[in-house]
Amino acid sequence: MNSFSGVPEPLTRLINELSKLPGIGPKSAQRLAFHLLRSSEETTKALVIAVEDMKKQVDLCSICFHITDKDPCQLCQDEERDESVLCVVEQALDVIVLERTGQYRGRYHVLQGVLNPMEGIGPEDLRISELLQRVQSGNIGEVIMATNPSLEGESTAMYVQRLLTPHGVRITRLARGLPSGADLEYTDEITLAHAFEGRQTF
Amino acid sequence: MTSRERTYRIEGIIIRRRNIGEADSIFTIFSNTQGKIDAVARSIRKPRSKMRGHLETMVQSSLFVARGRSLDILTQAQTIDSYQEIRGNLEKSAAALYCFELVDLFVEKGEPLPELYRGLKQFLEVLKATSSPLSVRYFELYLLNLLGYEVRVFECVVCDSRLPEQTALLVPEAGGLVCGNCRLNTGPGRLIPVPIIKLFRFAARVSLENYVTIRVTEENLNLLRLATIDLIRYHLEREPKSQYFLENLPPPPQKP
Numbered sequence: 001m002n003s004f005s006g007v008p009e010p011l012t013r014l015i016n017e018l019s020k021l022p023g024i025g026p027k028s029a030q031r032l033a034f035h036l037l038r039s040s041e042e043t044t045k046a047l048v049i050a051v052e053d054m055k056k057q058v059d060l061c062s063i064c065f066h067i068t069d070k071d072p073c074q075l076c077q078d079e080e081r082d083e084s085v086l087c088v089v090e091q092a093l094d095v096i097v098l099e100r101t102g103q104y105r106g107r108y109h110v111l112q113g114v115l116n117p118m119e120g121i122g123p124e125d126l127r128i129s130e131l132l133q134r135v136q137s138g139n140i141g142e143v144i145m146a147t148n149p150s151l152e153g154e155s156t157a158m159y160v161q162r163l164l165t166p167h168g169v170r171i172t173r174l175a176r177g178l179p180s181g182a183d184l185e186y187t188d189e190i191t192l193a194h195a196f197e198g199r200q201t202f
Numbered sequence: 203m204t205s206r207e208r209t210y211r212i213e214g215i216i217i218r219r220r221n222i223g224e225a226d227s228i229f230t231i232f233s234n235t236q237g238k239i240d241a242v243a244r245s246i247r248k249p250r251s252k253m254r255g256h257l258e259t260m261v262q263s264s265l266f267v268a269r270g271r272s273l274d275i276l277t278q279a280q281t282i283d284s285y286q287e288i289r290g291n292l293e294k295s296a297a298a299l300y301c302f303e304l305v306d307l308f309v310e311k312g313e314p315l316p317e318l319y320r321g322l323k324q325f326l327e328v329l330k331a332t333s334s335p336l337s338v339r340y341f342e343l344y345l346l347n348l349l350g351y352e353v354r355v356f357e358c359v360v361c362d363s364r365l366p367e368q369t370a371l372l373v374p375e376a377g378g379l380v381c382g383n384c385r386l387n388t389g390p391g392r393l394i395p396v397p398i399i400k401l402f403r404f405a406a407r408v409s410l411e412n413y414v415t416i417r418v419t420e421e422n423l424n425l426l427r428l429a430t431i432d433l434i435r436y437h438l439e440r441e442p443k444s445q446y447f448l449e450n451l452p453p454p455p456q457k458p
């Protein structure tokens with residue numbers, strides 16, 4: 001990795017680690033590192049502990065595979081939510097985005113990725129068999145496929161649809177209001193709410 | 203080179219996408235005039251990006267690219283064809299991705315291959331209309347042939363005599379079929395019955411449009427698949443990652 005002349009090794013190491021974070025270039029990493037260097041011991045300790053606790057305490061829900069600090073997660077335990085509807089998403093961030101719309105009152109299933117044959121990511125790398133088990137064992141009436149409208153997201157939706165169809169569950173896809181190639185993560189709440197309302201049988 | 207243009211315009215098919223950073227993506231594009239290139243699109247995953255929707259795996263686009271220090275940068279994109287007929291079908295999507303991976307693995311960056319570009323476009327055009335797995339087999343053989351890995355299927359690769367109407371041995375290492383007399387003197391191979399030899403020969407003679415109309419039994423289709431995969435594996439020294447996916451799709455739901 002980079003080394004900077006005149007910069008002590010531990011600081012260089014921190015700059016290198018920070019620059020691995022998304023959206024942080026070498027310049028920002030350097031700025032952050034120097035900021036931390038000037039910060040009080042208390043401040044830096046709090047940051048270190050927060051990162052450690054997050055890694056130790058946040059895990060995946062054993063039912064829906066959303067991130068949680070207690071198992072099952074809050075969403076799976078909420079009796080107010082409709083147990084008969086499952087919304088299938090690619091990643092935990094998508095749950096957070098969809099929850100922000102306030103439109104959806106069912107449960108979730110987080111696949112932890114999408115099928116990506118060229119990168120060698122197959123069905124066994126995702127939480128697809130767990131989804132199948134949920135559908136087989138529960139009283140689920142509708143599964144909403146809310147994967148991204150990318151090639152990988154569409155393929156994943158079609159693949160899951162094939163596995164679920166024999167189990168007599170209604171499978172729907174978020175409406176096409178989502179622009180092709182868009183990331184759910186970056187789609188505004190109104191568009192998402194419309195996509196939910198306009199969902200269609202696959 | 204000092205006289206290189208700062209920006210250039212290409213027509214290309216996006217064969218691979220990798221998301222990097224917060225909202226950027228690197229696209230691998232197989233183009234008409236520049237061959238295979240990698241180029242980055244900044245902020246492409248943000249809703250306001252004008253190029254979003256025009257840049258996506260399996261989209262044919264008209265592109266403006268600016269030369270960058272380490273990586274070229276996509277500045278404009280306009281969709282020509284987004285192949286909806288392929289996208290909406292799992293088998294077809296998987297077949298297209300497999301062929302994209304072949305192009306990605308076999309082709310070096312920056313080597314113009316206009317004929318292969320036309321061949322890939324043709325393949326996608328035919329794939330829109332047909333579900334015949336023969337399209338993939340044809341493309342494999344077409345690609346090998348075009349890149350100089352010709353598969354000899356008319357004469358024995360050892361003694362040069364015309365192959366009789368008999369089972370022959372396909373020896374990837376030797377570059378084609380081996381007759382019964384020469385079989386003992388060659389490397390490992392796979393026995394290829396006459397119908398499969400004919401399918402190999404047709405692929406060298408007829409157009410893709412005609413090839414996919416050939417009626418083939420499941421058994422022969424499978425034998426042809428095993429044979430072409432032997433060839434691909436020999437030249438790549440591994441299997442394309444997307445091959446397993448293509449070959450292990452769940453069966454389509456039965457229409458009542």
Ligand SMILES: [Zn+2]
Nearest residue numbers: 061064073076
């Ligand atoms: Zn949960």
Ligand SMILES: [Zn+2]
Nearest residue numbers: 358361381384
């Ligand atoms: Zn011979």
